[in-house]
Amino acid sequence: MLASNLPKSPFFPTHYVPISRSFHITCSVSQLQTAAAETVNGRLSERNEIRLGLPSKGRMAADTLDLLKDCQLSVKHVNPRQYVAQIPQLSNLEVWFQRPKDIVRKLLSGDLDLGIAGFDTVSEYGEGNEDLIIIHDALDYGDCRLSLAIPKYGIFENINSLKELAQMPQWTKEKPLRVATGFTYLGPKFMKDNGLNHVSFSTADGALEAAPAMGIADAILDLVSSGTTLKENNLKEIDGGVVLQSQAVLVASKRSLIQRKSALDTTHEILERLEAHLRAEGQFTVVANMRGNSAEEVAERVLSQASLSGLQGPTVSPVFCKRGGQIAVDYYAIVICVPKKALYKSVQQLRAIGGSGVLVSPLTYIFDEETPRWRELLSTLGL
Ligand SMILES: Nc1ncnc2c1ncn2[C@@H]1O[C@H](COP(=O)(O)OP(=O)(O)OP(=O)(O)O)[C@@H](O)[C@H]1O
Ligand SMILES: O=P(O)(O)OC[C@H]1O[C@H](OP(=O)(O)OP(=O)(O)O)[C@H](O)[C@@H]1O
Ligand SMILES: [Mg+2]
Known part of the structure; x- marks a missing residue:
């Protein structure tokens, strides 16, 4: 990260330099960030709207808007260069693209109350600050891991674990293991936690995978998703080298939730809608007809099959038909929810117990009585 890329803020001094030149300066920037948060600590700026930060660009941006749309929380955003927008369903909420x-x-400084970002970013820039709380830890996109990678060739040919890397005689105080990373907080912390003492760091804004071949670094610590970029650059991950697994998360400032009127109500609604949609996304509704003597007998047959128990057991309803002028019940309709992954197995099991006319449709929402994540949030807030 270069000084010219930093936001123009009194909290980011212009003398900030890449860590390849001086690592301790990163620490003083983070201290200043904390100081920025503390200046408003206990006395949040006066505004009535709740502010939600959403990724303005990059690979998280479109998926975030799609997720909110699927939760019936479409963002009304007319112009991509406009950084403020609304979600009409949430009247006291402002969306800010960042x-x-x-x-x-901005969550730490009190300028945003809620946000969606990758867990890697929250961990890196949050620096373990206790004001940040993860409200939903699995929004189901932006999956990747922060992982250490080394060349497949040369002195690393037979090195396959962090332990082996640490034990290599090459690394000394004078000639440390050189790691290129954009994660200047998590990188040093991970190395220290794992007992690697002779390590130095350099940073760049992207294409870190080129650093070993260019002779700039021995190893890199970067995000990996498919692994293609590593493979194409002759690099490999090693056992014990994963710093964290990441995906998009909903995060909030604890102070905001406690102090801002209506922040908690808005958070509750967003969380409920997210949970209902994400729970439903992995499931299908399956409807089938089944011959039987009674609803109980049909239910018993269905419950004898492991894949068919549904959310709270099957719904079984009589199918009425007219036979010889009389209303009769020969069939029962059963309705169950099955995980998408188990669909085919479930259909096979339904057929095996006499199911016919199997209809499968996607589920839009599953609203449970109360979400465990909401209970967890209230207990974290001491409420
Ligand atoms: N290869 C990947 N696959 C899936 N998700 C990824 C991948 N790389 C990054 N991400 C996720 O997307 C987030 C943002 O990545 P993005 O490329 O938009 O921004 P960036 O390059 O980190 O930031 P900048 O705006 O400085 O370029 C990452 O923090 C991570 O959570
Ligand atoms: O394992 P893969 O699926 O190959 O993905 C990993 C790559 O994706 C990210 O880079 P990005 O595409 O954001 O480019 P950048 O390095 O310029 O940020 C990351 O920094 C890796 O380079
Ligand atoms: Mg990128």
Whole structure:
């Protein structure tokens, strides 16, 4: 990260330099960030609207808007260069589009109340600050891991674990293991936690995978998703080298939730809608007809099959038909929810117990009585 890329803020001094030149300066920037948060600590700026930060660009942006749309929380955003928008369903909420790292910084400074960003970004820029609380930890996109990678060739050919890397005689105080990373908080912390003492760091804004071949670094610590970029650059991950697994998360400032009127109600509604949609996304509704003597007997047959128990057991309803002028019940309709992954197995099991005319449709929402994540949030807030 270069000084010219930093936001123009009194909290980011212009003398900030890449960590390849001086690592301790990163620490003083983070201290200043904390100081920025503390200046408003206990006395949040006066505004009535709740502010939600969403990624303004990059790979998280479109998926975030799609997720909210699927939760019936479409963002009304007319112009991509306009950084403020609304979600008509949430009247006292303002959406602010920001870079993911700035979402985290602004949650800490009290300028945002809620945000969506990758867990990696929250961990890196949040620096373990206790004001940040993850409200939903699995929004189901932006999956990747922060992982250490080394060349497949040369002195690393037979090195396959972090332990082996640490034990290599090459690394000394004078000649440390050189790691290129954009994660200047998590990187050093991970190395220290794992007992690697002779390590130095350099940073760049992207294409870190080129650093070992260019002779700039021995190893890199970067996000990996499919692994293609590593493979194409002759690099490999090692056992014990994963710093964290990441996906998009909903994060909030604890102070905001406690102090801002209606922040908690808005959060509850967003969380309920997210949960209902995400729970439903992995499931199908399956309807089938089944011959039987009674609803109980049909239910018993269905419950004898492991894949067919549904959310709270099957719904069984009589199918009425007219036979010889009389109303009769020969069939029962059963309705169950099955995980998408188990669909075919479930259909096979339904057939095996006499199911016919199997209809499968997608589920839009599953609203449970109360979400465990909401209970967890209230207990974290001491409410
Ligand atoms: N290869 C990947 N696959 C899936 N998700 C990824 C991948 N790389 C990054 N991500 C997720 O997307 C987030 C944002 O990545 P993005 O490329 O938009 O921004 P960036 O490059 O980190 O920031 P900048 O705006 O400085 O370029 C990451 O923090 C991570 O959570
Ligand atoms: O494992 P893969 O699926 O190959 O993905 C990993 C790559 O994706 C990210 O880079 P990005 O595409 O955001 O480019 P950048 O390095 O310029 O940020 C990350 O920094 C890796 O380079
Ligand atoms: Mg990127």
